[in-house]
Amino acid sequence: MSESENATTENTLASNITRTLRDAIVCGDLAPGSKLSEPKLSKEYNISRGPLREAMRRLESMKLVKYVPHGGARVITLDLPQVIEIYHIREALEGKAAALAAKNITDEGIENLKRLLKIAEEHMAATGGAYIQADADIDFHYRVIQASNNQMLIHTLCEELYYLVRMYRYKSSLQPSRSLQAFKEHQHLVLALEQRDEQLAELIMRKHIVRARENIEQQLLNS
Amino acid sequence: MSESENATTENTLASNITRTLRDAIVCGDLAPGSKLSEPKLSKEYNISRGPLREAMRRLESMKLVKYVPHGGARVITLDLPQVIEIYHIREALEGKAAALAAKNITDEGIENLKRLLKIAEEHMAATGGAYIQADADIDFHYRVIQASNNQMLIHTLCEELYYLVRMYRYKSSLQPSRSLQAFKEHQHLVLALEQRDEQLAELIMRKHIVRARENIEQQLLNS
DNA sequence: CACATAAAAATTGTCAACAATTTTTGCGAA
């Protein structure tokens, strides 16, 4: 994970178990739809049910688990319509993030993005065409979002929506064919950021995400 | 409040106290920045600290309260930069909601919006110019968002962001001068929805929110 | 054998007490 935890990272049982469960859900160790039994989990992680329940409430508002009153909690199951919904939200939010990034990104920030692209390019040349898996794509998006300088937007995308995105990507990462195109779209975006062109940056990012969505729709309809 | 609670409304102490505290924060009974002491609150509402803490965690992820590890929770204080951040997010999200609404709204939905505008217009004629306070504006936005048919978007806006918006609006509602213009913008949007013009609907909604933001910026800089 | 019903087991919801940490208070010395 290229992400750095917040500076004021809590160190309570509730916080720790939240992160642990979050990651277990995202990477699939806790399968979608599986029941999250409080006695079982508290025994497994050697904590009492109090902090565990607090953690579950937080995961609930991250939309990673779904609660049924008196029926317990289950890991969310993302079906195609829901994934599409998420991509519509990403389109709007990350488009805006790109626009704000064009306004606020530093020269150093742009250099970092360029460096990221260069590494990816070299990797593609070496391995013969495959843009470094989903992780590289996510890393790139993370940095653009960070450059927006809008704390609430950063939180909404990186601390809430992106766990859902990654949860989905774990089972269906980028197709090789889409990979190269995505890389070019990233290059295009960096150009727009460098020119500080807010509208263009927003447009490019939105198109980028629309194409990703269309790719997923097609990919899943053919299976 | 014109909002209807979810069909599967939980009826646990934790859920009830969440709603109670949420509303108390939104309407200002619990002032921004004030400390939320667990012993005090649990005594005041006659519940134990367990459910209360679960509620606090949920309010935390709704961004209505801020936690400091071992230091307790305080009601969030919205300063101008944060409000501006929220309006940028609203611009992106509600713009998208308007676009989706243009695609998905029913004829009946459009009729309902028209009726809403008509009532507002009559009220303006009667009282001499003032668009029915912030509530009417929020009600209109609510309905457009609902018409988007994107459940996750609806939840993000109506169950998360809008409590923050309302919390702010309670102390600084619409200026009379802005009121009439806002009404016209609403009319304009309904026209676009009626034509099922997604791009235009998005554009109008975004401009509407940009103007609201600019109005707030000006209003607060002059005080 | 199928089905309904009731008892039993398991799980969620809630509580009150204990531990750990932070803040406040009070005292003494420079």
Added chain:
DNA sequence: TTCGCAAAAATTGTTGACAATTTTTATGTG
């Protein structure tokens, strides 16, 4: 008086037990 430090009070973090509800299981009847 003011500053620093230690004791005390208050608050948050955590736990295990109890109550309420749901699910499972067993049993008896048609």
